[in-house]
Amino acid sequence: MNAYLGRAPVALAVTALAVTLTACGGSDGSDGSGDKGDSGAAVRIGLLLPENETARYEKFDKPLMEKKVALLTLGKGKVLYANAGGDAARQSAQADAMIKDKVDVLVIDAVDSKAIAGAVTKAKDAGIAVVAYDRLAEGPIDAYTSFDNEDVGRVQGKALLDALGDKARTGKIVMMNGAVTDPNAASFKSGARSVLDGKVNVGKEYDTVEWKPENATANMAAALSALGKDKVVGVYSANDGMAGGIIAALKAAGVSPLPPVTGQDAELAGVRRIVAGEQFMTVYKPYAREAEAAAELAVLLAQGEKIDGIINQVVSSPTTKRVPAVLIPGVPVTREDIRTTVILDGVYTPEEICNDAIKAACQEIGLK
Known part of the structure; x- marks a missing residue:
């Protein structure tokens, strides 16, 4: 049996995100004004990945997300990237630096899900949305995308x-x-x-x-x-x-x-x-689906859009209940x-x- 069967719910969730972005003007060829409510806006996404022992992060996740953000923002979006090299304290410092730099959204694949909670709270206090990526971080996260672990x-x-x-x-x-x-x-x-x-x-x-x-x-x-x-x-x-x-x-x-x-x-x-x-x-694990879903969530949040009405999956962490989520099956x-x-x-x-x-x-x- 082909293991690709059963992907439909995920495809529907990601398609819903894409449709919402199109409705906002990001995929229909409109030039955008640069305001936050426009998909052509110059949004800045902070991407924090956990380590480089595993080949996937540098080879797949980072370039896939950069490509999707550029596509969704008509080339005006920017991904600011940092890799923690497996060091939770370094990742918290990287998050602090991006918060200070006033990125629009943080996408965080946590080295340590508990240790990153303080940085997530700081981001929230600064009005910066946080997407937990691949690993469910603690703290007041706004969305989560991963595989069905x-x-x-x-x-x-x-x-x-x-x-x-x-x-x-x-x-x-x-x-x-x-x-x-x-x-x-x-x-x-x-x-x-x-x-x-x-x-x-x-x-x-x-x-x-x-x-x-x-x-x-x-x-x-x-x-x-x-x-x-x-x-x-x-x-x-x-x-x-x-x-x-x-x-x-x-x-x-x-x-x-x-x-x-x-x-x-x-x-x-x-x-x-x-x-x-x-x-x-x-x-x-089809990294393109995960990275693209995270990019779409990040761009929507950067534009101030609500996402809980277009995603039919939720997860809960020890600190945040019923987080909108896109969960992708492995093969x-x-x-x-x-x-x-x-x-x-x-x-x-x-x-x-x-x-x-x-x-x-x-x-x-x-x-x-």
């Missing part, structure tokens, strides 16, 4: 369960979750657990500090030492970066054949490992799905994926 976890858990087959009951799995400072990590874990609990034996489970691959490598080495390398039949990895670290530890321990390892983000290295048969699957990717997902969407070309090391494997699955 519990569903991502369910997709990962189901894929692992399917890959294990009869081995699900005969061995142990290791769960390599993300950082506790990231609320998405808890959602991924919850979704995966809803599928796996009662059907597998979890031998070891880790919340991986800062999502770092090297920390996942150390955790996996410790798990193999504690459980025995012959007892581990599968690994739940919350993302591709950690999957790479996990597979490095498995190889270093001489585990062969490699057990199924999950992932997320469809990073190029992860896709290559899937082609090579080292990583079982990843979850492709499972195994060897069989690469052509109909990341290649079809133009994320990668076969030439980008199929380096010399995996040319034979690419030919085997029809990518070259």
